[in-house]
Amino acid sequence: MTSVSDGTEGRKKMVGPIVRGMDAQFCEAMINAVETDNPDTEVIVDDQGGYIRIGVERRCRLTRATLEDELGYTFRLSDIEPNLAGFSGRINVSDDEIIWHLDREG
Amino acid sequence: MPRLARSEWYDLTRDMNWTLAYVTEEQAWPKDLSNGYGVSTEQWWTWDEPYKITYPEYVHNQAGKDASVYAINAVVNRSKLFEQLDPGWKSAIVAHYGAIAVPEYVAGIGEARMGRFGRAAAWRNMATYGTLDETRHGQIQSYFPYTLLDKEPRMDWAHKAFHTNEWGAIAARSLFDDMFTANDAVSTAIQLTFTFETGFTNLQFLGMAADAMGVGDLEFSALISSIQTDEARHAQQGEPTMKILVENGKADVAQKLIDHMFWRSWKVFSLLTGLSMDYYTPLEHRRHSFREFMDELINKQFLDQFRDLGLEKPWYWDDQYQAEQNWLHHAYHLGVWFWRPTVWWNPDAGVSPQERDWLEEKYPGWNDSFGKYWDVITKNVRADATENTLPETLPIVCNMCHIPVCTPAGYNAGFLNSPDPHILDYKGRRYTFCSEPCQWIFEQNPARFQGHESLVDRFLGGQIKPSLHPDFEGGTITTTHLAGVLDYMSVSMEEAGQDATDYAWAFEERDAAGIEAS
Numbered sequence: 001m002t003s004v005s006d007g008t009e010g011r012k013k014m015v016g017p018i019v020r021g022m023d024a025q026f027c028e029a030m031i032n033a034v035e036t037d038n039p040d041t042e043v044i045v046d047d048q049g050g051y052i053r054i055g056v057e058r059r060c061r062l063t064r065a066t067l068e069d070e071l072g073y074t075f076r077l078s079d080i081e082p083n084l085a086g087f088s089g090r091i092n093v094s095d096d097e098i099i100w101h102l103d104r105e106g
Numbered sequence: 107m108p109r110l111a112r113s114e115w116y117d118l119t120r121d122m123n124w125t126l127a128y129v130t131e132e133q134a135w136p137k138d139l140s141n142g143y144g145v146s147t148e149q150w151w152t153w154d155e156p157y158k159i160t161y162p163e164y165v166h167n168q169a170g171k172d173a174s175v176y177a178i179n180a181v182v183n184r185s186k187l188f189e190q191l192d193p194g195w196k197s198a199i200v201a202h203y204g205a206i207a208v209p210e211y212v213a214g215i216g217e218a219r220m221g222r223f224g225r226a227a228a229w230r231n232m233a234t235y236g237t238l239d240e241t242r243h244g245q246i247q248s249y250f251p252y253t254l255l256d257k258e259p260r261m262d263w264a265h266k267a268f269h270t271n272e273w274g275a276i277a278a279r280s281l282f283d284d285m286f287t288a289n290d291a292v293s294t295a296i297q298l299t300f301t302f303e304t305g306f307t308n309l310q311f312l313g314m315a316a317d318a319m320g321v322g323d324l325e326f327s328a329l330i331s332s333i334q335t336d337e338a339r340h341a342q343q344g345e346p347t348m349k350i351l352v353e354n355g356k357a358d359v360a361q362k363l364i365d366h367m368f369w370r371s372w373k374v375f376s377l378l379t380g381l382s383m384d385y386y387t388p389l390e391h392r393r394h395s396f397r398e399f400m401d402e403l404i405n406k407q408f409l410d411q412f413r414d415l416g417l418e419k420p421w422y423w424d425d426q427y428q429a430e431q432n433w434l435h436h437a438y439h440l441g442v443w444f445w446r447p448t449v450w451w452n453p454d455a456g457v458s459p460q461e462r463d464w465l466e467e468k469y470p471g472w473n474d475s476f477g478k479y480w481d482v483i484t485k486n487v488r489a490d491a492t493e494n495t496l497p498e499t500l501p502i503v504c505n506m507c508h509i510p511v512c513t514p515a516g517y518n519a520g521f522l523n524s525p526d527p528h529i530l531d532y533k534g535r536r537y538t539f540c541s542e543p544c545q546w547i548f549e550q551n552p553a554r555f556q557g558h559e560s561l562v563d564r565f566l567g568g569q570i571k572p573s574l575h576p577d578f579e580g581g582t583i584t585t586t587h588l589a590g591v592l593d594y595m596s597v598s599m600e601e602a603g604q605d606a607t608d609y610a611w612a613f614e615e616r617d618a619a620g621i622e623a624s
Contacts, residue, residue, distance in 0.1 A: 011406070013410050014406075018312065020315075020331045020332070020334075020335065021315075021316075021319060021327075021331070022174075022327075022328060022331070048316040048393055049316050049319035049320055049327075049393065050312070050314075050315030050316035050317070050318055050319040050320075050327045050331055051312050051315060051316055051331060076163070078159055078160075078163040078167065079163075079166075079167065081159070081167045081335055081338075081339060082167055082170055082171045082174070082332070082335055083335070084335055084338055085311075085312055085315070085331045085334045085335055085338065086308055086312055086334055086337075086338045087338060088406075088407040088410070088411075089410065089411070089414075090156060090345065090411060090414060090415075091156050091157050091342065092156050093156065093157050093158045093159075094113060094158075095111045095112050095113050102410055102411075102414045103414055104413055104414045104416075
């Protein structure tokens, strides 16, 4: 039998939104907002055309205030949903921010 | 006037839990409809969804989603976009609609059951949105193919497939009945919303959306990615359900439910998405291989999510699952192409010289394992002997996943220790399985599965009659048993799948090692 490695151990766990690749302006605002809300952390953007994956290691924060700054208009956080095709990690939605996170060590 | 923040009134509007006085808990939440697995009512009431939304927000969002996707459909209908799509890509979407549209509608039954029998008001609230979501998905994925009927008559399989005994439809019904139509609310939350939706639907609805954008099928990309925005929300019914099971010492229950449905989901997505991504999507527009999408969306993203909740990889992860990712969908593709009259789309062989190079690059060893079967097929096609590339009878079918058993291909490719299927004799009947996990699922609950007859069981039992059929591809299968099988499957001669490009791939000149030109 051919041996197959699983490749899941020892890698960085990335979390964050996966945005539909439809509204370019909104995608740009999301990327910028995640960068602003997660200072001193590497934000990885993977543009797959139909979707754009935005990833931060372990914990990714997105605030309504920053997203409004980027969009230039008032925005209810729940209005993100038509552009939120998915996400990695676990989500926590509150009034003014969304947190994506993974907590388990190893 | 200052408004209250949503969090200040949210709980009040969603929580309507009450203590039963006139009926017992078993009467209100019968085990068959809602298996509480022994967790107390008060504990279930701690259920708290991580993705919160109110009804006004929900309605506002859904109206906007539909308005934008239907607007794209209206514009695209006036264009020549569909006619210009690659034949293989068209096959991928014809397959998608048949396999997905009605099951989405049926998934509404599972959501509605959670909407009534979920064990906390907060959960029932989320499931109500989920019911509306799945109704939307059933409708929109019936309507879009309906608008394409004059361009592709087989788009009616969007509505038809699930009501037939076509073999893929039998496999899909078996899976979805197990997962939600005939499942209790608690198990549905773990198996449908967590395993299937948090995990596997991303492959077909995000991965294919990426490819669709490249292909230029804006409509399909917009449609399926919009659907996935609903899934991303209502899939979040799984996490709180799982947390409660884990916190109350029932991690083993949750683990078993996941192990069971992860395997069944893997099988069906390997069949649907595996073929679409690695063979039907035009080479120049493939974002990733199916294996690469599996790595991204399942083997990292989904694995991280369920491990974070205190669960572990399924027991078959290392030995069976990892190995199958290297060969299973290649074997399925070979089988679907060979048995092409039995499917409602035109399978695209997808093995031109350039495509074979790509397969070899993505799946090292492909030419030596699967390529050699295609060498024989190619020679037959070039020799104008396509009758040798068509089936005369049925393959062995697995009694769990209801997909043909492909173990010889896995063995020949070096990923299995034996080419034999797994056999179980149980209460006087012989059952055949494609894999150890499929047999394991059966043995966990034989009463649930033992009465179901596979297509081959039905054939041997006389439910499927051999019959004469008009000529098909030059009369090659006129007198075989397969004609009766096609009647049983409701596949007419006009609908029966043919090679998507009329064998153009077999005559393309090669530019790398492989088959000899004849």
